[in-house]
Amino acid sequence: MSPVSRFLSLALLALVGCERGPAPGHAVVDFRHSREPGGTPVAAWKDDRLTAEELKQRLEEMSPALRERYQTLEQKREYVEGQARFELLVQEALARGLQNDPEVVASTKRALVSRLMRAQLDEARPPVSEAEVAAYYESHKEDYVRPEQVRLSHIFLAAPRTDAARGETARVKAAKVLAEAKALPPRDFTAFGRLARTHSEEPRTQPLDGDLRYRSLEELGRDFGPEVAEAARGLLASGPGALSGVVSTEAGLHVLQLTGHQTALNLKLEDMREQISNRLSQEKRTRAWTELLAGLERRSGFSVDAATLSRVHVDVSTPMRPASGPPPGTIPAPTPAAPPSSASVERP
Structure with a gap:
């Protein structure tokens, strides 16, 4: 034989x-x-x-x-x-x-783990109920329904309207700051941020280079005054990089730069049902994979001897040795989550 x-x-x-x-x-x-x-x-x-x-x-x-x-x-x-x-x-x-042969065994192990993942996750895809989709939509509604938003950076000089002397000094300084801002390249947001860090007197935004983050016009009016909201509206036609003049409010003077704009969004549950279902399914698959790994470790009696492990010396100064065999296997991650909706807001 x-x-x-x-x-x-x-x-x-x-x-x-x-x-x-x-x-x-x-x-x-x-x-x-x-x-x-x-x-x-x-x-x-x-x-x-x-x-x-x-x-x-x-x-x-x-x-x-x-x-x-x-x-x-x-x-x-x-x-x-x-x-x-x-x-x-x-x-x-x-x-x-x-x-x-070690190379054959290593390749077989990788193929086995890949096949196990398909059997565990792809062939037993967890169902997603309508109730789960609806609950996700409600808890993330700001990603699907929001008003128009603008992002500004500002340089603020404190000058209450009731303090005429301080206001006059602030207007002179604001004019100089505006002239410096106009001399910058229109979309050099970093340079405008340096001006804000140097000159702005608004304690919340000065450390952020004057960045106001994304806000609706209503929020701008409420937080900084209706004059700022109206000035922001006027900058939209020119696009990011546009500068305002000196904007006077009850609290003081602002020099504004438009850095971003997001149109209003109103996506219904029906519009997002399939995408949300795919996202939730992926999350369930990831949890199932994590639970499988934890269960395998538990049932196998897996443990780590921390004392021995700590004594394994890793010398970064020695030259790289020739490989003694195939590299050890690594745990594959479940397939990537569904890409976020183009409608969702990337919070800076």
Whole structure:
């Protein structure tokens, strides 16, 4: 009996005779091409075959254009011989014991983990109910329904209207600051931010280079005065980078630069149902994968000896050594979450 035959016979006997299965870290793998009985062989070799039924199926899985290459007997023979020769090479590799080669084992492990992920997550995709979709929409409604918003940076000089002397001093300084701002490149927001950090007297925004973040016009009017909201509205036609004049409010003077604009948004639940469902499904898949890993660790008695681990010295000064084998496997992440809606707001 050939080495390959002995290997396959032992594998089959192990499957039949060992009720408890292979020992931990060992597996019995059937590498035969045809593992089911039946069918009409179009090609055969020791302990294996390729059937007409499989060949027909493989050809039908090709595009019509590719099938044009296999119309004659010789063309079909070429395809069959290629398939058989591949399987003969597999048997030769097994005869040489290459199934235990570290590189083969590492590749097999990665393939097994990938297949496990598909079985655990893709083939058992968790359902998402209408109630879950509706609850997500309500809890994230600001991403789907919001008023028009603008983003400004400002330089503020405190000058209450009731203090005429202070107001006059502030107006002189504001005019100089505005002249400096106009001398900057229109979209050099960093340079305007430096001016704000140097000159602004607004304690909440001065450390942020004068950035007011995204706000609706109503919020601007409420927080900084209706004059600021009206000035912001006037900057929209010119686009980001546009500068206001000196804007006077009850509290003082502002020099404003428009840095962003978001139009109003009103997406209904019906508009977002499919996207939200996909997102929730992905979140469930991620949780399922995390729970599987935790369960495997728990059932296996996995533990880390922190004291021993701490004594493993990592010397960053030594040169890199040649690889002693394939790199260790890494845990794959579930497929990326669905991309966020183009409507959702990226909060800076």
